[in-house]
Amino acid sequence: MKKLNEMKSRILHARILRSVEALPLMSQSASKLMRIADKNHSIRDVIEIVKYDPSLTIKILQVVNSAAYGLSTPITSVERAIPHLGDRMVFGLAMEECAAPVYRDAMEGYEGESGSLWKHSLLTALTARELAKVSVHKVMPEEAYTAGLMHDLGKGVLSQYLKGSAPALLSAVENDSLRDYSEAELFFYGTDHCFVGYYIAKHWDLPEALCEVIKFHHEPDKSRDEYKPLVYTVHVGDIMAMMGGAATGADALMYEQDPRSEEFFEVQGKELDSLMNEALWEYRKIMEAMSTEGPE
Amino acid sequence: MKIIFLGVGDFGATNNPDEVLKTMALGSCVGLIVLEPASRTVGMAHIALPDSSINRTMAQKQAGRFADTAVPALLNLIEQQSKTRKDYIIKLVGGAQVARMKDTFNIGKRNILAVKKILWQMRLAPIAEDLGGQISRTVTVEAGTGKVILHSPGRPDWTV
Numbered sequence: 001m002k003k004l005n006e007m008k009s010r011i012l013h014a015r016i017l018r019s020v021e022a023l024p025l026m027s028q029s030a031s032k033l034m035r036i037a038d039k040n041h042s043i044r045d046v047i048e049i050v051k052y053d054p055s056l057t058i059k060i061l062q063v064v065n066s067a068a069y070g071l072s073t074p075i076t077s078v079e080r081a082i083p084h085l086g087d088r089m090v091f092g093l094a095m096e097e098c099a100a101p102v103y104r105d106a107m108e109g110y111e112g113e114s115g116s117l118w119k120h121s122l123l124t125a126l127t128a129r130e131l132a133k134v135s136v137h138k139v140m141p142e143e144a145y146t147a148g149l150m151h152d153l154g155k156g157v158l159s160q161y162l163k164g165s166a167p168a169l170l171s172a173v174e175n176d177s178l179r180d181y182s183e184a185e186l187f188f189y190g191t192d193h194c195f196v197g198y199y200i201a202k203h204w205d206l207p208e209a210l211c212e213v214i215k216f217h218h219e220p221d222k223s224r225d226e227y228k229p230l231v232y233t234v235h236v237g238d239i240m241a242m243m244g245g246a247a248t249g250a251d252a253l254m255y256e257q258d259p260r261s262e263e264f265f266e267v268q269g270k271e272l273d274s275l276m277n278e279a280l281w282e283y284r285k286i287m288e289a290m291s292t293e294g295p296e
Numbered sequence: 297m298k299i300i301f302l303g304v305g306d307f308g309a310t311n312n313p314d315e316v317l318k319t320m321a322l323g324s325c326v327g328l329i330v331l332e333p334a335s336r337t338v339g340m341a342h343i344a345l346p347d348s349s350i351n352r353t354m355a356q357k358q359a360g361r362f363a364d365t366a367v368p369a370l371l372n373l374i375e376q377q378s379k380t381r382k383d384y385i386i387k388l389v390g391g392a393q394v395a396r397m398k399d400t401f402n403i404g405k406r407n408i409l410a411v412k413k414i415l416w417q418m419r420l421a422p423i424a425e426d427l428g429g430q431i432s433r434t435v436t437v438e439a440g441t442g443k444v445i446l447h448s449p450g451r452p453d454w455t456v
Contacts, residue, residue: 243325
């Protein structure tokens with residue numbers, strides 16, 4: 001596969017962006033939840049949004065009553081279900097529901113299995129949340145969690161255009177001195193999953209901080225200073241999720257760590273191991289809880 | 297062929313030739329594979345982290361999670377299943393990283409060093425290894441043949 005000429009590359013880029021515009025908009029409740037996820041919020045705020053969304057309510061009740069939670073008496077109201085699940089799980093379920101077309105499809109272009117984007121996003125969210133706690137700056141763990149959940153949105157759309165490309169892209173990174181897999185995407189397709197994700201985030205009118213994370217999670221040093229602590233948190237969280245075995249396919253680990261990463265965290269090797277341990281443990285619990293009704 | 301899946305922190309062994317052990321997408325985790333040819337027993341542990349001192353309670357629940365508890369636990373299991381302790385063949389895979397990784401974040405490197413250190417203390421050493429690099433590895437160990445097959449998306453399969 002050779003680099004596309006500029007004209008072809010532009011046409012392909014335009015087609016990819018048109019398919020983003022064809023995506024359904026976020027549901028009102030998901031959009032509201034994403035907005036409060038950035039800020040201090042109470043469980044009451046979450047309940048107030050969810051209780052007017054019947055399909056999200058059903059999903060939440062299905063998960064809380066799944067075998068993984070082992071309840072002796074079923075929970076039948078969101079008022080009781082949400083405190084039981086925690087707001088992180090609710091944000092995740094809300095986003096999964098409205099972003100199902102992006103998250104559920106098999107990642108064929110990356111040769112990843114169905115559900116791999118969702119799993120990778122979840123483990124990134126969990127590690128980013130843990131990393132936020134050891135950030136030398138003020139990064140809100142919940143904001144890091146949400147940003148981790150969203151950072152790879154672009155792969156869901158770009159994947160359909162990358163079918164059959166994995167060996168060539170891998171070879172380009174390994175032999176042609178391209179920086180990483182996203183640079184190989186850009187080289188062959190005129191755009192990369194970071195920009196496509198950013199375009200989706202704009203289409204969904206996501207908060208600016210999330211847009212910045214999505215656009216720069218592989219090049220955190222290029223993000224605006226005010227967002228750098230959050231972008232670096234997700235940058236490292238993303239890498240740790242790939243190391244923890246939740247990657248999206250052929251691009252697994254084909255990235256580099258920004259050399260400034262250490263500046264943003266007050267952490268030694270052993271503490272990092274501990275942090276990874278916590279994230280992996282919670283990941284396993286959530287995956288087991290969602291295995292009955294959640295994305296596979 | 298029955299597949300026995302081993303998740304993060306799990307370990308297992310079999311001498312049933314119709315079974316295979318499989319662990320998915322090792323990143324920085326290390327797959328410790330032990331073969332006991334006389335009894336045709338194969339075992340594998342999916343080791344996530346180097347040192348159980350970070351969470352002793354979890355190590356008791358899931359010995360395969362940490363290098364220092366996983367190595368003796370897997371060897372004990374092999375010994376029980378094979379009823380012998382003759383010639384262990386040990387193979388190591390995994391321990392990957394991303395490019396330009398700082399040591400603080402390099403769990404893969406710490407895992408490799410920890411597993412090798414424990415093996416060394418037990419007077420054991422791997423006969424083959426496929427470690428490090430920027431690659432995710434799914435590992436299948438066939439009990440019938442003793443073959444260790446690695447798979448990574450976008451690349452042809454290979455054996456160790």
